[in-house]
Amino acid sequence: MKAIVLEAADKPLVYKEVEKPTLAPGEVLVHIKAAALNRRDYWITIGRYAGIKYPSILGSDGAGTVAEVGSEQDNHWLNQEVVINPSNNYGQSDDYQGADFKILGLPDNGTFAEYVKTRVEYLHPKPAHLTWDQAAAIPLAGLTAYRALFTKAKAKKGDRVLISGVGAGTGAFALQWAVAAGCQVFVTSGNGEKIERAKHLGAAAGVNYKAQDWAEQLKLIVHGFDIIIDSALGPGFAKFPDLCNPGGRIVIFGGTVGNIPALDGRKIFWKQLQLLGTTMGTTADFTAMLQFVNEHKIIPIVDEVFPLRDAQKAIDKMENSSQFGKIVLQNL
Structure with a gap:
């Protein structure tokens, strides 16, 4: 062969x-x-x-x-x-x-x-x-994003979700899964065309993470996130606790930009935030993901x-x- x-x-x-x-x-x-x-x-x-x-x-x-x-x-x-x-x-x-x-x-x-x-x-x-x-x-990206969003973050209709780096395969799937679930979705990307593409697919808004004030731009657009999905880490990660609503969940499954920087632990415990790691998924996750794809006819x-x-x-x-x-x- x-x-x-x-x-x-x-x-x-x-x-x-x-x-x-x-x-x-x-x-x-x-x-x-x-x-x-x-x-x-x-x-x-x-x-x-x-x-x-x-x-x-x-x-x-x-x-x-x-x-x-x-x-x-x-x-x-x-x-x-x-x-x-x-x-x-x-x-x-x-x-x-x-x-x-x-x-x-x-x-x-x-x-x-x-x-x-x-x-x-x-x-x-x-x-x-x-x-x-x-x-x-x-399979791989879809499963990773599905477990991050649903198994770990417990996403539900009406949740405000931020997807960091939407152009990647996992980011695109997280966007599609969240939109289909009835979440209000926001995105970041280093490329304006990718942000526009995400909006066409159902994102409410997006900002360019290369901008110095990207986090401040998001604060002006939306009053806090219930869920943040990230696969990059790096210096920008330090902004996430500020962007979260009380009880917010930050889910990570990669580190393409670097490691987690120093964080203000007071914000994490006072807002009762959750930092959740995830890798791939179980057979049950995979089965549930395909059922979700079939139910919502996601392409x-x-x-x-x-x-x-x-x-x-x-x-x-x-x-x-x-x-x-x-x-x-x-x-x-």
Whole structure:
């Protein structure tokens, strides 16, 4: 089969012939129709991620048809259109991932290939209203944003939600999830066009975080937030407690700009704020997310589609952070 292979950190991705996976009982082989990129894939390609091995086939997001099964009892999955949950071995607790938790695409070979091997419990029916490209866009970013917003922050209709960095895949999904849930959504971005795009998708307003007074601008627009979703951290994070309503929840799942700066703890305890960390999600989270997608007929935002063989071009685009939504690789 053909696959995109990372042979070393200082080499571009290679489109080449590799051995097709063999199955053990309980495993399935999915013929990938479309796969999507995540920031995780970019960090791996430049050697800045834990546990990197070479050669590797990256890719956590994928949708396709079940081509083979490892057990007769799983025959009912054959030829079914599916989306793959990349959050594997989450563990016994719903509150945090266990020691055996892993994400599809490293250490196990991922979805940037004609076929990918996974376990049957990670298969979910593809939402019928979505194309392959749209379905492939959901798994990692969609799950991360869904758990952050609903499982952790307990978002409900009428909540005021701030999404920091809306152009990323997780940010775009958080926007779509929150709007569909009836929240009043506000956004930040370093790009004015992305703010306008977010407003077109239902955001009430947005500000450019590159402005010196971005937090003051938000205070003039809205009287406090119930929920703030952030994946950047960095110096700007210190403004969040001031922006929160009493009882507000700040949920984080990344640190692309740096670490959490010094915070005024008095504001946190007096306003009874919650600072919540989250990573990916459980099988129950993934199932609930797809039910939410089906119920609200949500269509994920796909920024651009590349042929599978052009995965390096797709990674190069992600490096520039010019996308709004997801970058997809097509293998039709």
